[in-house]
Structures are given as structure tokens and as C-alpha cells.
Amino acid sequence: MNLRPSRALLGNVLVIGALLLIAALLLRLHVDDSGWQVAPRPRDWQWAVTSLLAYVGLCGVLWWRMRPRIERVDPSQRPVLVVWASQTGFALQLAERTADALRSAGLAVRLRSIEALDATLLAQSDRVLFVASTTGEGDPPDHAAPFLQRMDQPMPGLAHLQYGVLALGDRSYDHYCAFGHQLDGWLRRHGARAMFDTVEVNNADPASLRHWQQLLGQLGGAPTEQPDWTAIDYQPWTLVQREHLNPGSVGGPVHWLRLRPPVDQADVRWQAGDIAEIGPRHAPAVVDAWLRSHALDGDARLDDGQTLHQHLSRSHLPGVTAGGDLPTLLSLLQPLPHREYSIASAAHEDAVDLVLRRQVRDDGTPGIGSGWLCDIAQLGDTIDLRVRRNPNFHGVAADVPLILIGNGTGIAGLRAHLRERDAAGASRNWLLFGERSAAHDFHFRTELEQMQQRGMLERLDAVFSRDGAPHRYVQHRLQAEAPLLQRWVDDGATILVCGSLQGMAPAVDAVIEEVVGAKRKDALVVAGRYRRDVY
Known part of the structure; x- marks a missing residue:
């Protein structure tokens, strides 16, 4: 749906036009050969009453829209x-x-x-x-x-x-x-x-x-199920890898996915910090069952060349079909809303990596986006994807120290920055990462430890809430390293935080404010030296 402000502009033009018309009609009272009428004519009364009622009605509409x-x-x-x-x-x-x-x-x-x-x-x-x-x-x-x-x-x-x-x-x-x-x-x-x-x-x-x-x-506690306010022009990417990163974990399964861009758009670019918008689909069995229950042919071709089955797989499945009338059915369909995932790879790798946790609804069924990517899509399948720029979470120059803080699947956005800085030769990097257990949830452990051994990752602090260590969460570890945090900030470091909106992000924010002070924290935000990608 188009959300551009042209409707408001058109409304202003119409109001101005109406006022000019009223002014022109009133002007006749001054130029009429008979002069000013002491007693208004019946037609003038009609115009006055009509204008007053229209004004009162417009005020009523505006009040109704703007009422508390x-x-x-x-x-x-x-x-x-x-x-x-x-x-x-x-x-x-x-x-x-x-x-x-x-x-x-x-x-x-x-x-x-x-x-x-x-x-x-x-x-x-x-x-x-x-x-x-x-x-x-x-x-x-x-x-x-x-x-x-x-x-x-x-x-x-x-x-x-x-x-x-x-x-x-x-x-x-x-x-x-x-x-x-x-x-x-x-x-x-x-x-x-x-x-x-x-x-x-x-x-x-x-x-x-x-x-x-x-x-x-x-x-609201979960991705919105409302259709996107604005349609997305997806591109057909290919799923080439899917790996379960945390088998045996008490938490939800985390998967590492790799997708390749379409051959004719292999030059598509992104930066660390950018977002992948994914168009999910229903499982084929779900669409088949819905078609059978409504006695519809999923192979029917639509005007855009898709089959009805393909169209339904990307749409909310309505409870009614208007008696099987296909045009009416199509008018009822609303596209499934997109899902956003932090890109976990650098652009020079020519593939978009994603790290996501399989979500489960209250009834035990998988979430729309994670269910599609973790359970339904097969290697070689086409994935609807669009890269969205996220300049507020882009990286910094190689000579600028960088502190990266995150938890869970927030490692995705931080990993992209580390790989981008590795390629640029930047070595002043400090990663603080939190998860449940080191045995099952230390995502990309070998890769991160190798970065540390090579000197590219100056400091690696990994904390695990279920392992009984003194520092259960990243905010606890950050608090324990307050003097070091202060030194890095004094040295000009930028802080990037990626992970959960509830719990981790506000707790880390409170620690940063306690260590550097509220005024300096606000100055870091204004200067772009404290940025967050939270969800």
C-alpha cells in the first residue's frame, strides 16, 4: 500500500479550492447591482446553512480521527x-x-x-x-x-x-x-x-x-503477523548451506544458513550491519490441506504466471473463499509479512550468512520465518530475499578501536563486523558474547579463537549463563571490566551492541552509563560511537 504523503497534499489543495469557491460566491454580494441586501435572500440562507453544516461535519470528522x-x-x-x-x-x-x-x-x-x-x-x-x-x-x-x-x-x-x-x-x-x-x-x-x-x-x-x-x-513479544505496510521487491536467492549450530542445547535450535545471490545480480553488495529481509512461505503440505478443504485446484494459473499454490504459499490463508470464486479469493489474500535477520558475513564473501533461532508458537508449531528457513526450505531452493541498508549499524575505519557486545543469535551482526575488519587488517577489536553453555552454544568458537590467536581479536570475553561462572551475562562481564571499558572509550573506541531488545540491551546500556556517565554516553550516541541493532 502506498504511504506517500500525496493524500495529505491533495486534501490541502481541495480545502484551499473550496475556500476560494466560497470566497467567489460571497464576493457576488459586494458586486451585485442591487447593492448589499439588508435581509438575506433565501438562497443566501441556504448557502450559509450548508457551509456551516459542512464546517461542523468536517470538524466532527477531524475530532473523531484525533480523539484520545x-x-x-x-x-x-x-x-x-x-x-x-x-x-x-x-x-x-x-x-x-x-x-x-x-x-x-x-x-x-x-x-x-x-x-x-x-x-x-x-x-x-x-x-x-x-x-x-x-x-x-x-x-x-x-x-x-x-x-x-x-x-x-x-x-x-x-x-x-x-x-x-x-x-x-x-x-x-x-x-x-x-x-x-x-x-x-x-x-x-x-x-x-x-x-x-x-x-x-x-x-x-x-x-x-x-x-x-x-x-x-x-x-509485542513476537514478529508482527500484519501484512507489510509497503511491498518488498524481493530477489530470488538460493539456499546453499544449513547447519545446526547447537545440538544438545537446552535452548531453541540455532541454524547457520548461507545464501547465494541470483546469477544475473551477483554484484549485489552490502556492508556489515545490513539486514536481510526474508519473504517466508507456508509448508507445501499446509497449502495442500487448505486447497483440499476448499475444493480448489492449486495448479490453476494466475495472471502473473504463478500457480494458485505458489501464491497461497506466500499469503495468509483466509478462512473463507467466497464460494470458490477465484478473483474474490485473490482479493482476500494478504502477503505474509517479511522477517528481518542480521547479515553474518562480509560482502567480499559473495554470500549472505544468517544465524537464526527456530521459534515455536504457543501451540508448538514453528514460527513463519524460522520455520520456513530451518524446517521447510531445502538446499537448492529459492529464498525470497532483499538486502536492506542499515547505516546506523555500519562499521568504522580500521584504525578505530571497536567493542562488540551481543548475546545469542546477535553474534550474527557482530561476526560480519569482525570478518569485515579482518579483511581490512584492523586488530583493535574486543568481543563480549553471551549464551547458555560453552559446550553447546559457543557459536563460531573455532573461528573466534583463531582470530584471537592471530591477534586480530585483541580480547574475547565469552560468558555462559548455565555454566555457573561468576559472570552469567555479558553485562556482568562488562561491569567487571569497567576500567578497561573506560580506557577503550578514552582511546576513541566505538561500541556496537547486537542482540535481544529485552534483557541484554537495556542492561548493557545501564552499565555503559554507569561507567562513562550519562552525559558522555549521550555524547557517544550523538557522535555515532555507540550504536545498537536490537530485536
Whole structure:
């Protein structure tokens, strides 16, 4: 679905046109040969009443769309606060979609315009998401003026608050996404904790919006099952390797996959930190069973050359088929949402490596994305894949020290950086990695230890929560190495964190803030020296 802000622009043009038409009609009262009428004519009364009713109706529609709304799922659950700041209506549209996505995940939601945001509302919230546009040369939307005045006033600490920002802007301007970053800085100064880095959206960039939608699914505890807001132009990659990395582990199975690009696009490039967007499919047996239950022929050819079976394998399977009418059925189909995985290989290797854990639903069935990649797809099969740039997690120059921190399958994004730096001859690297047990969950152990032996990996700290060591998690190990962390930061090191949004990332963030101080941590974020890829 097209999310570009042209609808809002068209609406503004229509309103202006309507006002000009009304002005032209009223002007006739002044140029009529009979002069100004003391008693309005019946036709004039009709025009006046019609205009008044239209105005009242428009105000009612706007109030209905902008009214405070809340859906309570669990009386003990504090709603997620979604705040929008919009100049043309596009941010409001995205905020409404954000709220719908959270509700579909079972979360209670408050949707508010930014002028309604005050200390009381923030105190009543544990999590807040901002969808904020920037206008002109870094200006906030006009209706944000009341909140801007509150920003300059004393505000109680917000240490209880977690937040995320979707910043809309135009990269052709010098102060790109300035208001979104202004909000981020204000929240940090008052002690609020970012759940993830600010997501910048350049001119309604579809990839950035898909990334935001993916993060919303993580807030709900699982990837969203809603169709992607914007369609993805996948490429046909080939699955050439799949290896089970942790047999015998008490945790979920972790698989290492390798995919090759299509022959005619072998020059596709990426950097360490970029993301693979995967289009999952249903198991063939699931689609076959659905077709049989609805008495439909899966071999039927569609206008795009695909069979009905192929089309269904990439779609949510509806509960009704409108009596077997194929066009109606096709109109009901919604594509399966994409899944995002950190790329675990460097571009010079000419293959995309993925590291993912097989997810299981409450009913015991595998998740859509991990089930497709770990259980269903066979070596040699085509995988729908698109590389998404993620510049906020790209690497640094070879002469810059790098601290890499992660847990679980977060090793994927960190491994890509290590392999990229290995090729560049960078040796000032420190990896802190956490998992369950060394015997089963030390992913890429041989490779990492060889890097350490060659001097490419200056320091390797691996901790395992089930092995009984003093430091169960990476944040504990990082805390124990506080003086060393301080020295590396003083030497100009950049910190990259990759792994779980719940637990690891906020705990590591708290340690970094404790060691270097809140102001310096914020300065590291602003300077791009502290970056995160969390999920």
C-alpha cells in the first residue's frame, strides 16, 4: 500500500479550492447591482446553512480521527503511549498504523497528538513511541508549539520510561529529521531509556517503515503477523548451506544458513550491519490441506504466471473463499509479512550468512520465518530475499578501536563486523558474547579463537549463563571490566551492541552509563560511537 504523503497534499489543495469557491460566491454580494441586501435572500440562507453544516461535519470528522483512544486488554497492563507530530498528516497516518499494529499484538494503546503530551501523561506511561515529522529547515510541526514550551520548563525525571522515535524528514535538507532527534535528546536528558536507535525515514522510505513495523512486532513479544505496510521487491536467492549450530542445547535450535545471490545480480553488495529481509512461505503440505478443504485446484494459473499454490504459499490463508470464486479469493489474500535477520558475513564473501533461532508458537508449531528457513526450505531452493541498508549499524575505519557486545543469535551482526575488519587488517577489536553453555552454544568458537590467536581479536570475553561462572551475562562481564571499558572509550573506541531488545540491551546500556556517565554516553550516541541493532 502506498504511504506517500500525496493524500495529505491533495486534501490541502481541495480545502484551499473550496475556500476560494466560497470566497467567489460571497464576493457576488459586494458586486451585485442591487447593492448589499439588508435581509438575506433565501438562497443566501441556504448557502450559509450548508457551509456551516459542512464546517461542523468536517470538524466532527477531524475530532473523531484525533480523539484520545485507548483499548484495554489487561486491566493491570499500562498502555503503550503513541504520540504523533504531523505537518501534513503523514505522521498521523503512520501513528494510527503503529497503534493498530500494537493492538493486534494484544497491547493496550493510547494515541495522542503531541500538544496533549505533558508530565502527567508521561508519568502514567512505561513505554512511549513518537512519530515525529520535521518541516522546512529542521522545524517541528506547527501544532507542537505547546509541547515545545513544556520542554523548556522543569520536568520530573523520566527514568521509568522506555521510548522509541520514528523521525520523518527529507535528506535534502541540512537539518535532516531534526525534530525527531530533538525529542530523542530531550528524553535522554531526562533519564528516559531508548529501546532502540531512532529510526530515520527519508521521504517515506519503504525500507525504513518496514523496519519500524518489525520493531513494533518485537514490542509485542513476537514478529508482527500484519501484512507489510509497503511491498518488498524481493530477489530470488538460493539456499546453499544449513547447519545446526547447537545440538544438545537446552535452548531453541540455532541454524547457520548461507545464501547465494541470483546469477544475473551477483554484484549485489552490502556492508556489515545490513539486514536481510526474508519473504517466508507456508509448508507445501499446509497449502495442500487448505486447497483440499476448499475444493480448489492449486495448479490453476494466475495472471502473473504463478500457480494458485505458489501464491497461497506466500499469503495468509483466509478462512473463507467466497464460494470458490477465484478473483474474490485473490482479493482476500494478504502477503505474509517479511522477517528481518542480521547479515553474518562480509560482502567480499559473495554470500549472505544468517544465524537464526527456530521459534515455536504457543501451540508448538514453528514460527513463519524460522520455520520456513530451518524446517521447510531445502538446499537448492529459492529464498525470497532483499538486502536492506542499515547505516546506523555500519562499521568504522580500521584504525578505530571497536567493542562488540551481543548475546545469542546477535553474534550474527557482530561476526560480519569482525570478518569485515579482518579483511581490512584492523586488530583493535574486543568481543563480549553471551549464551547458555560453552559446550553447546559457543557459536563460531573455532573461528573466534583463531582470530584471537592471530591477534586480530585483541580480547574475547565469552560468558555462559548455565555454566555457573561468576559472570552469567555479558553485562556482568562488562561491569567487571569497567576500567578497561573506560580506557577503550578514552582511546576513541566505538561500541556496537547486537542482540535481544529485552534483557541484554537495556542492561548493557545501564552499565555503559554507569561507567562513562550519562552525559558522555549521550555524547557517544550523538557522535555515532555507540550504536545498537536490537530485536
